[in-house]
Amino acid sequence: MIQQSIIENPVIDARHVRKTFKDITAVKDLSIQIKKGEFVALLGPNGAGKTTLVEMIEGIQKPDSGDILLFGKTWRGNEQHLRQRIGLSLQETHFIDKISVWETLDLFASFFGIKKDRCEEILSLIRLEEKRKSYTANLSGGQRQRLAIGVALLNHPELLLLDEPTTGLDPSARRDLWDILMKLKETGTTLILTTHYMEEAEYLCDRIVMMNKGEILTQGTLEELLSASGGGEQIEIQTHQPADLTELAGNPVFMTYHTLENKLVHTFSVTDTPAAVQLLLSKIAETENSIRSLKCTRRTLDDLFIEMTGQHLSEEA
Template sequence: MAAIEVIGLLKCYGDLRAVDGVTLSVEEGEFFGILGPNGAGKTTLLELVEGLRRPDGGTIRLFGESPWPRQPQLLPRMGVQLQASAFFERLTAREQIRTFAALYGFGPGRADEWLERVGLTDKADTRTEDLSGGQSQRLSIACALVHDPDVVFLDEPTASLDPQARRNLWDLLSSLNQSGRTVVLTTHHMDEAETLCDRVGIMDRGRLLELDSPRALVRGLDAPVRIRVVPDGLDVGDAAGLRGVDEAVLEDTSLVLTTRRPAEVLTQLAAADRLDGLQVQAATLEDVFLDLTGREYRA
């Protein structure tokens, strides 16, 4: 059964179509990612599905019901972490999350458990305005999860986190998904999407450009593989003459071979004992993203 169904969704601001005819579905228990450059419409799409904005056209179904106008029976089933954290003023981290838990009928024990799960026990008595950006982000995520929702919406959840906290959050989100919850997130980190998501949708200028698993999207790009070795007597001309090599160039102290037949090229290099410094770089989700959305700077 689909947890989320979106058909022909439209949201306009004047002449700007922030979401332009998007159609997609997210299955219950799926980990779904929405990718796109700044201004692509990712956050607006989430806010429409969450019932925070009224669509100008199309339909949305969240567990079979329309989230707009706001449906009180849907609210306990959703956990929402917004791009910008907004907390009650002058509350400590413990008071903040206990307040969120109480709004949904949960006691302080559940709140304290989530403080521990996001690594904020030592900051429990710190006022929210005195938390660092990364600590505020983790508290925001804990507040979105404290009431045990069926579907979790996370808008760039690791944007302010250091690498260690980011990886710890990956483990937490994976465990949530494995327990049957539906997770929908936006992110600018392609490695995050590749690691966590069952499927991703890539948006640009309000439109959904592609939707599939990360592996399928990379496979569909049909990009060449780059093989990097130490030259060690193998010149560019000899390397270019190997079967399956499309191009051979020197980059700094390495010889880089471009090919769509990597197994054949590697076999020849191994036979000639030319594997020193070997690195094989295949296409990634980032290559797919750039191929679809371009490389120009976005505001």
């Protein structure tokens, strides 16, 4: 795992946090620090404990043990103060069906004691000006999610926590939402988002925290994560006959090697793709075997996740 250096005055400082539901440990002795202005993605499959962690940070759930400090303060006794400084969106947000977009913003603004001008700003930021009079029930999934982000941003939060903001959205709606969030980078807002889309984590975030079964598997920037576990590229070959290529794995060009049980599909992460391909071809040529297919790809977080857990990010934990 890549160790994070100690951060001074972190926006979020969670130490040895633990949470159990009946017979499932959702979060196991987890510690994380996040500094001001950082965009952090919690990436992991369903059931990894992302939502539980985020909701504990949000003060919606209480940890069984451990401490969570926001801006150096605990939730106990500081609830009103912290609520003013953070913004959030829950995993699924439904608003009141027969209440319009504008009325929804206006209602939530009133909870923070915010003037109507801010609602106008938000409306244009989330590009729902034309939908201001539409009932929330009549919005599309993407529009509803933009409204949820708009509500989260009403109080100029210093810390924004979004739980799966783009799950279930089509690629263009997802892209729209990313644009809104990228604009926040300039304002110094700190962002935590949970997702099981690696592209989202890659595109938006400075730091990616991979979670599985209530624990942090590894964390760092995309480059750090990929290079620490073997280069940024990988080769996948399929052979007609089963082949034993373990010998090749000793060569420094090959960082990691995986093969399926049938020994027909072989995956290598490599440092130098052309050199690796040549080595592979000559190795296969020595035998009577031949190649069915050969694929060179850039390694992804999903590949990394499979290597570490044997599962895809999109699978249930």
